[in-house]
Amino acid sequence: MRKNKQKIISILIFAIVFNLALVGLYTIVLNTIKKKSENTSTVSVELEGYLNKEGKVNTVKSAVESTKDHRVKLEKYFINIDGIPVFTQKIESLKEISGVDEITINGLKQKNNILLLDFKTVGGFEDVLYLVQLVENLPFKVNIKKSYITKIKSAESIEEKIKWNGLFSIEIIGFLDNQ
Numbered sequence: 001m002r003k004n005k006q007k008i009i010s011i012l013i014f015a016i017v018f019n020l021a022l023v024g025l026y027t028i029v030l031n032t033i034k035k036k037s038e039n040t041s042t043v044s045v046e047l048e049g050y051l052n053k054e055g056k057v058n059t060v061k062s063a064v065e066s067t068k069d070h071r072v073k074l075e076k077y078f079i080n081i082d083g084i085p086v087f088t089q090k091i092e093s094l095k096e097i098s099g100v101d102e103i104t105i106n107g108l109k110q111k112n113n114i115l116l117l118d119f120k121t122v123g124g125f126e127d128v129l130y131l132v133q134l135v136e137n138l139p140f141k142v143n144i145k146k147s148y149i150t151k152i153k154s155a156e157s158i159e160e161k162i163k164w165n166g167l168f169s170i171e172i173i174g175f176l177d178n179q
Contacts, residue, residue, distance in 0.1 A: 091119065091135065098131035099123060115172040124161040132168070141173040
């Protein structure tokens with residue numbers, strides 16, 4: 001019986017030690033799984049953030065591509081530093097349309113996003129006024145700052161028009177300096 005008791009105690013001690021070992025192993029495995037789960041969660045959140053950023057970038061790219069035609073049309077309403085010669089030629093080409101005898105650009109300055117332009121015209125009174133209307137109707141925001149129209153020559157015959165001299169200072173808002 002004593003042997004039997006000793007055997008039961010050894011089995012009991014072995015069972016307790018075995019259970020403690022299992023509980024320890026279970027705790028180690030559980031902690032390892034918990035750490036892996038936390039790492040996986042962190043990586044998942046980072047990946048989701050990256051995918052959101054990537055999605056936003058793709059959305060912006062597609063918006064940029066889809067609005068290209070609109071931006072090209074919109075850029076026509078601005079003058080950049082490279083477009084000044086073209087713009088001055090456009091002003092000078094209004095000579096034929098308006099019927100004035102002469103258009104001379106006297107000054108061209110830049111102030112922030114405003115282009116300041118001074119020009120002189122010679123022609124009939126109606127032609128000079130029509131030229132002013134054409135300048136106002138250019139596809140830019142135009143402010144006429146100064147406008148002087150003076151008679152320079154009386155008509156010597158019935159067929160000849162009275163000549164008028166016009167001096168104008170205008171501001172074109174929407175100038176881009178490319179800096």
